Amino acid sequence: MVLVLALGDLHVPHRAPDLPAKFKSMLVPGKIQHIICTGNLCIKEVHDYLKTLCPDLHITRGEYDEETRYPETKTLTIGQFKLGLCHGHQRQLDVDILVTGHTHQFTAYKHEGGVVINPGSATGAYSSITYDVNPSFVLMDIDGLRVVVYVYELIDGEVKVDKIDFKKTATATTHPAH
Amino acid sequence: MVKKRVPDWLNSSLWSSTPPPDEDRFNRYSSKPTTTTTTDDDDDVVSTTTTSTAGASASDPPRLNPPVPVPPPSLPPLRREISDDSRFSEDVVNGGPSAEDISRQAQLLSELSKKVINMRELRRIASQGIPDGAGIRSTVWKLLLNYLPPDRSLWSTELAKKRSQYKHFKDDLLMNPSDITRRLEKSSSHDNDESSYESRCLLSRSQITHGEHPLSLGKTSIWNQFFQEALRSILMVFAKLNPGIRYVQGMNELLAPLYYVLKNDPDEENVACAEADTFFCFVELLSGLRDNFCQQLDNSVVGIRSTITRLSQLLKEHDEELWRHLEITTKVNPQFYAFRWITLLLTQEFNFADSLHIWDTLLSDPEGPQETLLRVCCAMLILIRRRLLAGDFTSNLKLLQNYPPTNISHLLYVANKLRTQPSA
Numbered sequence: 339m340v341l342v343l344a345l346g347d348l349h350v351p352h353r354a355p356d357l358p359a360k361f362k363s364m365l366v367p368g369k370i371q372h373i374i375c376t377g378n379l380c381i382k383e384v385h386d387y388l389k390t391l392c393p394d395l396h397i398t399r400g401e402y403d404e405e406t407r408y409p410e411t412k413t414l415t416i417g418q419f420k421l422g423l424c425h426g427h428q429r430q431l432d433v434d435i436l437v438t439g440h441t442h443q444f445t446a447y448k449h450e451g452g453v454v455i456n457p458g459s460a461t462g463a464y465s466s467i468t469y470d471v472n473p474s475f476v477l478m479d480i481d482g483l484r485v486v487v488y489v490y491e492l493i494d495g496e497v498k499v500d501k502i503d504f505k506k507t508a509t510a511t512t513h514p515a516h
Numbered sequence: 517m518v519k520k521r522v523p524d525w526l527n528s529s530l531w532s533s534t535p536p537p538d539e540d541r542f543n544r545y546s547s548k549p550t551t552t553t554t555t556d557d558d559d560d561v562v563s564t565t566t567t568s569t570a571g572a573s574a575s576d577p578p579r580l581n582p583p584v585p586v587p588p589p590s591l592p593p594l595r596r597e598i599s600d601d602s603r604f605s606e607d608v609v610n611g612g613p614s615a616e617d618i619s620r621q622a623q624l625l626s627e628l629s630k631k632v633i634n635m636r637e638l639r640r641i642a643s644q645g646i647p648d649g650a651g652i653r654s655t656v657w658k659l660l661l662n663y664l665p666p667d668r669s670l671w672s673t674e675l676a677k678k679r680s681q682y683k684h685f686k687d688d689l690l691m692n693p694s695d696i697t698r699r700l701e702k703s704s705s706h707d708n709d710e711s712s713y714e715s716r717c718l719l720s721r722s723q724i725t726h727g728e729h730p731l732s733l734g735k736t737s738i739w740n741q742f743f744q745e746a747l748r749s750i751l752m753v754f755a756k757l758n759p760g761i762r763y764v765q766g767m768n769e770l771l772a773p774l775y776y777v778l779k780n781d782p783d784e785e786n787v788a789c790a791e792a793d794t795f796f797c798f799v800e801l802l803s804g805l806r807d808n809f810c811q812q813l814d815n816s817v818v819g820i821r822s823t824i825t826r827l828s829q830l831l832k833e834h835d836e837e838l839w840r841h842l843e844i845t846t847k848v849n850p851q852f853y854a855f856r857w858i859t860l861l862l863t864q865e866f867n868f869a870d871s872l873h874i875w876d877t878l879l880s881d882p883e884g885p886q887e888t889l890l891r892v893c894c895a896m897l898i899l900i901r902r903r904l905l906a907g908d909f910t911s912n913l914k915l916l917q918n919y920p921p922t923n924i925s926h927l928l929y930v931a932n933k934l935r936t937q938p939s940a
Binding site: 339341363364365366368369445446447448453477479481484486487488489490498499500501502503504 | 687692693694695697698717718719720721722723724727729730731732733743788
């Protein structure tokens with residue numbers, strides 16, 4: 339049972355002051371093993387805050403991030419799953435779960451043998467497309483070949499939680515190259 | 517002597533082994549102002565003074581306000597793991613360190629900074645008591661319990677190995693909320709697996725009911741309970757690894773001080789790994805005491821009854837008059853009081869800070885705590901001999917089951933003296 343927090347597009351402080359209080363009250367240290375962040379934090383204070391939740395923090399760079407040294411993409415293996423992380427969409431990453439951001443809209447769909455998850459904007463920051471953004475983030479419970487994706491959304495002031503079940507078929511040692 | 521308020525979670529009824537009324541236990545642990553009722557127990561052989569706040573401050577050097585080991589403020593939510601009320605603050609009720617404390621602290625720090633620690637020397641210093649404010653008790657206990665090796669260069673690898681091992685124990689032996697939710701679910705008709713042929717389709721979502729998600733703060737949530745129960749996890753892993761002994765009521769009382777001390781380590785990483793570290797220290801501690809918890813051994817040569825008999829004999833050697841009065845005349849069977857003293861390593865008989873001090877001495881014994889423990893128990897009897905000699909069955913039993921507050925340093929001094937020839 340490994341818990342992985344996926345979030346991004348916070349745009350603090352330019353478009354939002356902070357995470358919603360109801361999110362912050364749930365995000366306490368000691369529960370989460372990894373954090374993956376799709377970028378656009380944008381400032382160091384957010385980085386430091388995430389670090390207090392969990393020391394294993396992975397961030398890819400969004401176009402507004404002040405820190406220029408975040409990588410464009412990142413891959414990591416957690417349990418049986420290979421995860422990929424990037425700000426915008428990346429077709430080349432050969433992973434089981436691709437986490438990507440930029441649109442500020444939560445989505446989760448199957449694609450070419452893997453799964454793509456966009457955790458949306460954790461602060462509800464407006465995007466280039468729309469102002470109507472519900473704050474959201476994702477918590478993945480990776481347990482063997484199974485992932486349960488918990489989707490946390492703040493809708494009309496209340497936190498709604500959905501979940502998505504995803505199973506990986508027993509893995510071959512090599513993935514087909516894309 | 518620094519007295520500290522016991523964190524409330526320790527007194528939670530969750531941990532009570534037998535049900536004495538909660539108030540009683542709280543009173544036992546609270547740092548009540550000591551009365552002078554015990555002073556008339558001064559007797560010919562030994563003289564006792566009670567821990568009196570007035571007395572202590574008169575002779576102490578100017579207070580230094582030692583740094584109280586509290587987790588740094590950036591991590592307050594971590595305390596939620598421990599209890600709902602997360603009361604981990606320590607109120608320093610009384611006094612700064614004495615000159616002896618400072619000297620002992622310096623000696624300990626000096627010993628701990630060596631590349632290879634001299635365990636004999638460490639035991640010698642630690643048996644006199646580990647100063648509370650220095651934040652070193654956690655490290656010293658880990659050394660005394662053979663969790664950390666004396667060679668400091670090996671510490672990081674050892675810790676990493678052990679902590680990983682504990683994690684594997686938990687994963688293998690305990691059911692986590694992931695497993696539980698999986699079993700509770702009906703076979704998912706909306707199972708999304710990789711073998712679907714569609715190249716791109718939305719994954720179906722289902723709504724969560726009853727707050728059953730990992731970040732749930734609800735008290736009934738299995739997730740929330742899972743994160744709160746470090747102590748329960750330790751005991752469960754221990755029980756599963758030791759099917760011959762499993763869990764016996766009282767083990768939690770031995771676990772709590774260990775966890776508390778390790779959780780109050782000034783080093784953040786040690787705090788984060790306190791559960792795993794405590795597990796191994798607990799195993800080591802229990803290795804010498806297992807026989808006390810094994811019912812089949814109760815009547816054997818190594819079981820608790822035999823140990824109590826040894827206490828009895830020890831008393832007879834050192835104070836035959838008291839022994840005779842207690843066991844023969846007033847028929848106070850030592851099982852009525854010593855059972856708890858011995859199996860729970862005196863955690864129930866003194867306030868929390870004093871218990872820790874006693875444990876410093878018990879854990880310093882290279883042969884395991886039991887020998888020293890018997891001497892301390894014997895000393896406890898001797899120190900109140902006057903009252904016991906004047907009492908009958910009822911008053912003596914009451915006294916022994918509610919042992920009066922005592923100057924711990926003095927108690928341990930007397931216990932140490934019992935190593936030598938029995939008094940005439």
